[in-house]
Amino acid sequence: EAAVTxxxxNKVAVTGGKVTLSCNQTNNHNNMYWYRQDTGHGLRLIHYSYGAGSTEKGDIPDGYKASRPSQENFSLILELATPSQTSVYFCASGAEQNSGNTLYFGEGSRLIVV
Amino acid sequence: GDKVKQSPSALSLQEGTNSALRCNFSIAATTVQWFLQNPRGSLINLFYLVPGTKENGRLKSAFDSKESYSTLHIRDAQLEDSGTYFCAVPKVVFGTGTRLQVLP
Structure with missing residues (x-):
């Protein structure tokens, strides 16, 4: 069973603080993704990775960094959290594009920045 | 504007009826994925499509890459079909979603 954890x-952070959201996958997928979900916007891609050591900017990367130290782990880092980053964040893993494999999502991380 | 537009944005169905959701892309897409986000917030894979159609139980999806759209048909809607449906295209750009409520 594919698993993304x-x-x-849930996290409450203070403005200006550092927040790290972690994601672990046991699917042995090369690709991993971080999205945020806000009312009226659906899911928006923040950063993604093609494999260990690689990070790529998605559609809304400003204010976020990403780190992919290994095949299994992909972190999203908010160096200076702001209230506008209050959201639900989803991580996903997937095999190569067009390979016939779809995305597998984690259960989400709810972040509130006060 | 949105690269992936879904319609309708919200929909209420009586149990046992049929409906179709649509996803239009303004970017080139060779594959499309459909997901259901259930009321608990979990994202569930429904379909991964290359151009053509796929069917799974009461759900059927079609993807026309030349006309840049995809559809998801729900037959005999059940209460557990309620949630928000998303389509997504590479590099996994999500649509805005269709919120479906199935009424008893």
């Missing part, structure tokens, strides 16, 4: 599931 996110932590923490």
């Amino acid at each position: 996110q932590s923490p599931r």
Whole structure:
């Protein structure tokens, strides 16, 4: 069973603080993704990765960094959290594009920045 | 504007009826994926499509890459079909979603 695990599931952070959202996948997928979901916007791609050591900017990367230290782990880093980054964040893993494999999502991490 | 537009944005169905959701792309797409986000917030894979059609139980999806759209047909809607449906295209750009409520 494909598995993507996110932590923490819930987080309250203060403005200006550092937040790290972690994602672990046991699917041995090369590709991993971080999205945020806000009412009226659906899911928007923040950063993604093609494999260990690679990170790529998605559609809304400003204010976020990403780190892919290994095949299994992909982190999203907010160096200076702001209230506008209050959202639900989803991590996903997937095999190569057009390979016939779809995305597998984590359960989401709810972040509130006060 | 949105690269992937879904319609309708919201829909209420009586249990047992049929409906179709649509996804239009303004970017080139060779594959499309459909997901259901259930009321608990979990994202569930429904279909991964190359041009053509796929069917799974009461769900059927079609993808026309030349005309840049995809559809998801729901037959005999059940209460558990309620949630928000998303389509997505590489590099996994999501549509805005269709919120479906199935009424008893």
